[in-house]
Amino acid sequence: MLRSVLIPIGLLFGTTALLAQTSGVINYQGRVTIGPNLFNGTAQLKFALVNAGGTQIYWRNATVGANPPEPASAVSVTVTSGLYNVALGDTSLPNMASIPTTVFASAVSETTSNPIFLRVWFNDGVNGSQRLVPDTRLTPVAFAMAASYAQTALSVPDGSISAAKLAPGTLPSGITAVSPTPDDPSLLGGGYQSFYSIPAPPWTSVITTTQPAARVRHQGVWTGREFFVWGGQSQGGAFLADGGLYDPVANVWTLILPNTEVAARQGHSLIWTGQRAIVWGGMTAATALNSGAEFDPATRFWPDTTSTTNAPTARANHAAVWTGSEMVIWGGKNIAGNFVNDVALYNPTSGTWNKPTTTGPSPEAAAGALGIWTGTEAVFIGGAGIAGKSVQSAFNPTTKVWRTLSVNAAPSARSDHSVVWTGTRLLVWGGKGVSSSLADGASYDPVKDLWTPISVNNAPSARSGHSAIWTGREMLVLGGLTVTGQVASGFAYDPAADSWRVLSTAGSPSPRSGSVAVWTGTQALIFGGNTLNSVILAALQSLIPQPAWYFYRHP
DSSP: OEEEEEEEEEESSOHHHHTTOSEEOEEEEEEEEETTEEOOEEEEEEEEEEOTTSOSEEEESSSBOSSTTSBSSOEEEEEBTTEEEEEETOTTSTTOOOEEHHHHHHHHHOOTTSOEEEEEEEEOSSSOOEEOBSOEEEOHHHHHOSSSOHHHHHHSOTTOEEGGGSOTTOOOTTSEEEESSTTOHHHHTTTOEEEEEEOOOOOEEOOOSOOOOOOBSOEEEEOSSOEEEEOOBOTTOOBOOOEEEEETTTTEEEEEOOBTTBOOOBSOEEEEOSSOEEEEOOBOSSOBBOOEEEEETTTTEEEEEOOOTTOOOOBBSOEEEEOSSOEEEEOOBOTTSOBOOOEEEEETTTTEEEOOOOBSOOOOOEESOEEEEOSSOEEEEEOEEGGGOOEEEEEETTTTEEEEOOOTTOOOOOBSOEEEEOSSOEEEEOOBOSSSBBOOEEEEETTTTEEEEOOOTTOOOSBBSOEEEEOSSOEEEEOOEETTEEOOOEEEEETTTTEEEEOOOTTOOOOOBSOEEEEOSSOEEEEOOBOGGGOBOOOOEEEOOOOOEEEEEOO
């Protein structure tokens, strides 16, 4: 059975703006499973807002099709480990109709006797369009949210309003106002006085009875339930063949002990298929590797090794991307220290490699590039090759065609940088430039082949080796190495507003670089890395990245 699960829903405008708009956007993040398995790949989704019985249709993403109330046209959405993000009502998306605010206005005024539900139809491109069950109820609270942090929004007293939603000097007396800005000048200048604040949640050091050993140059992924960490090097330089699975709900580490099926290594890749994690390549103390293995977190076992027949040459510091059905390997450095630029595809179902003949301008050989999957292309950014050259290329595994990304407003060459995928855009930040660390970045739209610089106002200081993750709304930049050493500072970037905010430093986050971080759906987890004085960490820490809120009222 196909199932859909609502994660967060938030309007991209607040209640006060609601009635002044003609249409709205709901930032929706959902989860789809097929039986017990999480779906991966490009899905064709259709959406409708309906009543409890589905007999009344308030809105659909396109005109009605042959099977009412199912829309005729679908929206193409990338699904990774069962999770997807889509802006309902965003008319910049193909086949997405706007949502009239009359839908929201009536929903806010409705009682529980006539709730509104979101109905979704799913098509994996093979089995046809099927309705996901159950429909997801949209409560009036969801429509009133001005941010995706529902718990924070619910903590704001009734009748409160964000100062950011009104022009300076227009706030009347007799109401309470809330702002993310301490000593907000627009409020204090209007005669308001600060009387209460809700601090941002602090960092939490995760204390368990056991955890994996301290390490660096390791890799990690979020499985949908657990944080899987594996490989790397210890404080003494030993190459590691162990790791662990951390369950944040149970607050328990399960240690994954060394196994003869997979050799100790660093500089390897680690991708998540939706059911298994695949380790491939890397280096041991003596040589580079072109071997790997598949890890099943359900059984805590390595059931399969990757074939070496027709496999790429041994390498480390390559890029790896999961397409939904294949692992794409590109670039890296071999044991002789030479950069490579070949591409290979591994199919874990058949256990076979394919080294395709490609067309288009292949990127120059490099190591340390980072890759993401857009739904149709593997995009590779950064790294360092001969003479410090960097990569900005995309590969289509279906057509076997390479293309070079636009150079207009493109970020400068860099390594030890970060790359995240928002669902529609690629965000690049920081890293090492030709002569120093960088404090800039850019946003890339693969459909338009368009780069847009990321704002540097209130941005992180220049750094490299930091961690970056996507929350569904913001890119979190955590830690990194600056000119003064490792730092613990963190920042959140909102691409919709092109703005940065500082994350909490309460709870004593560890200064670190070269760590691995993941987003669980509710919190960031970070593990391992280097800290000050060349000390290597374990130090699992977590953060719920909500902002602080400050309350003001007129005397």
